[in-house]
Amino acid sequence: MLRSAALSAARRVSAQPRTTAVLGKGAVFQAARTMASAASSDTVTFEFGDKTFEGYNIDVPSSSITLTKADAISLYREMQMVRRLEMAADSSYKHKLIRGFCHLCTGQEAVPVGIEGAITKEDAIITAYRCHGFTYMRGAAPVGILAELMGRKDGVSKGKGGSMHMYAPNFYGGNGIVGAQVPLGAGIAFAQKYNNEKTCTLALYGDGAANQGQVFEAYNMAKLWDLPVIFVCENNKYGMGTAAGRAAANTDYYTRGQYIPGIRVNGMDVLAVRQAVAYAREYATSGNGPLVLEMKTYRYGGHSMSDPGTTYRTREEIQHMRSTSDPITGYKHRLVDSGVASEDELKSIDKEAKKLIDEALATAKATPEPAASELWDDVYVKGSEVPYLRGRVAEETHYYNVD
Amino acid sequence: MTFNFAMQAIDQIINSGAKTHYMSGAFAKCPIVFRGPNGAAAGVAAQHSQDYASWYGQIPGLKVVSPYDAEDAKGLLKAAIRDPNPVVVLENELMYGVSFPSSAEIASKDFVIPFGKAKIAREGTDITIATYSRPVGFALEAAEMLAKEGISAEVINLRSIRPLDLASIIKSVKKTNHLMTVEQGFPQFGVGSEVSAQIMESEAFDYLDAPVCRVTGADVPMPYAQNLERLALPDAEVIYKQVKRVLNVE
16 A cells, blocks of 8 residues: 555655646746656656665665756756845854844755645645745745745735744644644645545644644544645754754654654755655645654754854855755766756756845845734724723723624 | 633642632641742733732632732742742732832741732822732832822832732722722733722722722733734833823823
8 A cells, every 4th residue: 555655655756747836036046947748858767875864664765866957047046036035044144134033944944845746736735844845845936035024015924923923824824833734734635634625734843743642643633534635744863953863752753643653754855855745745635644854964054043043053164064064065077967058057047046036135124114003903804893902001992893 | 920820720729729728627638839920921922921819819728829029029029939829929920020119028938918908109189099919010100100290199009919909999999989800810810800899899989089990900801912912911101091081180
């Protein structure tokens, strides 16, 4: 049963055209969209190393992936965009344009980019507070993300949510309390199954959140009802100031679903992420129930801006990961070595990404704060508000026009 | 981790911690202290910036304290640890880096502040401002501004939410004839609501020359944008203006 599902998943991956995120990003991404009829000379096949996938009660995905060259280049471009976006967030934070928390995914770009290439816009994603890359890949424009980070009116959440609370179509945030998004993800998958949709939900969490009790409650219900949910543990080796091994009795996160099969994936390889998610998607949407994917990845920065990220690991370790396992550099070499793109072509993509993010940052900075009246909007659905909400003093009470 | 995350375990705090002694007919005691950063915080939006005083303050079996300064933090935490009951200590997230003068008495290892005893943070004769945690500082600041205009505000640092030191508030109201409560939590069913109601039920009611006035956080989830967040939380300026309104002073 599991084996045949695995094989058919692998076959369909190579046959199925994929579109990458396009919403709100302008013509520059048109080339990224690929057509099913692409001639074979337009495709490229990559082989995976032995340790790319490890299975728990399931066969691992195929050791080769075929995709169009345009698609292959698009993955590179999107990782560059996510990295540039996070660099812009980092510098804006240091210039005090961003307040409070800010969790960057620098080093982990292959995860949001690889996932989006393997699913459809109808599939759903939910994650925690390290959400900028996912928000972008789900279709939000960089200017909307940067404006949100600065608490501006044109932010994706109207400036009300900030760094941790961003949303896009079929992207349910952007959630602040560690682990709480996992049962919500199982709930979204329940709705998909209930509505007979051939879609699935990816519920992401970190290695720290993996120890939350509610994750196991979600596992149980998801398996009991065979919900089309893919639990994705982004294992970046450290929780908030703590190495995974100091917090988890079992750091083989892909095995922690016990009765749910799992796959460990090299999360620094965008193609491996894409391959594993396509495989998992096929598995979950074919009525087999949930799957656990562990993406082994690494964050270059601290947990958030208040964490220098160097008290619980060495600078040498970070430097070593940057120089040997960087998802963008590694993929760049693959593209060049396979003749898909030249160094120069990729350099021009880098430049273009920098330009787009620089422009988005300038636009975001120029947008105004939300109107003061926004304080009262969206507490309840428009037209169904309670009659009034009190302000700081009785005189500031806001009255809604509800019949 | 802050008290926002303690909601993940609020069942253990309320249903287990607070009720076990009673449910078991005193068979089982639960001497535990839950301490941590409480809101409101700054720039962290709705899920990470809220005040839990009225949430926990409602629960029989719990004791709840909320320090303002270093003296409170030391004395109340010591008292909490020595108390045989479950105690929730709500420390404000933004007060950890703030310094206050200390003394040999405060530094002594047996310095404890008894629960249910408020502190008169500033004496005054025209209005009583009852508050706790970080807003004590805002009230003192407002009192200073008001003093320059000849208005004498008495600031009460409640220190303890449960038990509530009603006696100190009554005594003060009998002198000032006006009462304002200040908190950063939501207005509905808040600490100010409870103080107002208990004052209505007490002999202090007859001494009031104006209705009790509540200053609170706005009744909305905390917005991230700085301009909106400012409108959602009281500060010295709001207190200052509201005191003048209550006293009907231009």
